[in-house]
Amino acid sequence: MIEADVGVSSELREDLAELYRDLHQNPELSLQETRSAGVLARRLREAGFDEVTEQVGVTGVVGVLRNGDGPVVMLRADFDALPVEEKTGLPYASTVRAVDRDGRDVPVMHACGHDMHAACLVGAATLLKQARDQWRGTLLVVFQPAEELAIGAQGMIDDGLFERFPKPEIVLGQHVAPLPAGFIGYGTGPVMSAADSLNITLYGQGGHGSRPESAIDPVLMAANVVTRLQGIVAREVPPAESAVVTVGRLQAGTKDNIIPDQAELGVNVRTYTPQTRDLVRAAIERIARAESAASAAVAEPSLDWFSSVPALVSAPEETEATIGAFIKHFGAERIEQMPQVNASEDVGVFGEALQVPTVFWFWGGLETEPTIAAFAEGRMDQLPGNHSPYFAPVIEPTLTTGVEALIAAALTWLAKPQEADSL
The missing domain is CATH 3.40.630.10 (Zn peptidases)
Structure with missing residues (x-):
């Protein structure tokens, strides 16, 4: 008392x-x-x-x-x-x-x-x-x-x-x-929860919207990454564990008929155990690199983990x-x-x-x-x-x-x- x-x-x-x-x-x-x-x-x-x-x-x-x-x-x-x-x-x-x-x-x-x-x-x-x-x-x-x-x-x-x-x-x-x-x-x-934040930059090749065959579209690349990231919790994290993967920022381009040369994603991760945290972080990096390779990106994606709290x-x-x-x-x-x-x-x-x-x-x-x-x-x-x-x-x-x-x-x-x- x-x-x-x-x-x-x-x-x-x-x-x-x-x-x-x-x-x-x-x-x-x-x-x-x-x-x-x-x-x-x-x-x-x-x-x-x-x-x-x-x-x-x-x-x-x-x-x-x-x-x-x-x-x-x-x-x-x-x-x-x-x-x-x-x-x-x-x-x-x-x-x-x-x-x-x-x-x-x-x-x-x-x-x-x-x-x-x-x-x-x-x-x-x-x-x-x-x-x-x-x-x-x-x-x-x-x-x-x-x-x-x-x-x-x-x-x-x-x-x-x-x-x-x-x-x-x-x-x-x-x-x-x-x-x-x-x-x-x-x-x-x-x-x-633990919190980890990541900036991903995907590198394409810019061009005119009327000639997509001459460009490598980082917007499509980014869209596929966003979709695939949502499968991490659904298909890779054990059901007894808890995790959240959020893409809170997606920025690319300046005009509707211009294919930009890069796209940026801001990703946030919430987990409770070191094992799940490591699993989710590794999966995000794997997906970003694999999608870049599948899209014939001009360079490996840039992955910047800029904030991390246990x-x-x-x-x-x-x-x-x-x-x-x-x-x-x-x-x-x-x-x-x-x-x-x-x-x-x-x-x-x-x-x-x-x-x-x-x-x-x-x-x-x-x-x-x-x-x-x-x-x-x-x-x-x-x-x-x-x-x-x-x-x-x-x-x-x-x-x-x-x-x-x-x-x-x-x-x-x-x-x-x-x-x-x-x-």
């Missing part, structure tokens, strides 16, 4: 709500989160953290709170936004625009709830600092950038996260989701212990086991890099009673989900639940004072 003096007071609740509204109204794209990083670093310093470091992995923020002998426990939140135009109609809705990495002017919105993640971690860090008499060890607070690009975690590691700061023995994280506010969802083992595995034993703490604090009626989520998260990169357990859970951000009714009536598809221009968590009880979940999880793994005294 969380002791009374670690609970969220009405004063702190309103303070965190104001922080959340500020972050929501001022979103920043991945690796552009300079204002947000400054706000979060300042809040850690105001909370009493003596060790606060900015610009870790470009825009990441790390806070260290040492409190005697004991385990090192890492709490992580992401805080980047998306190129989405907000349509919530909230008084604190974003109207921000920015230039993305490709030089395009785009709208910006916290459409995935990372602003709520950050506000909750500020609250948990503040209260854990105030309650140092209840635990011993070291708290590593990590605000991670660029989760939406799936490069932020690795970027912080490459910038010396685990050489410059204490190495955690467990990584704890959470994600707000289209669940009833006040409720927590969890899974054990692989809870979110499956997020919530360590079973450590997850069960953490969920046990949630049940004691929130009550079993507010805790639900969830099916696997076919989206991806790069928080698992931290634990995988150190070979330490990761525990990850979801908590609800939609109005409680209407959402419960929608679930009961099978209307879940009508609820705004993550990445929707209409997704914005209700501030309460979402905020308080997120803060208390982080505290309960941290106190599960930090040493109790009597345990530390016996070391």
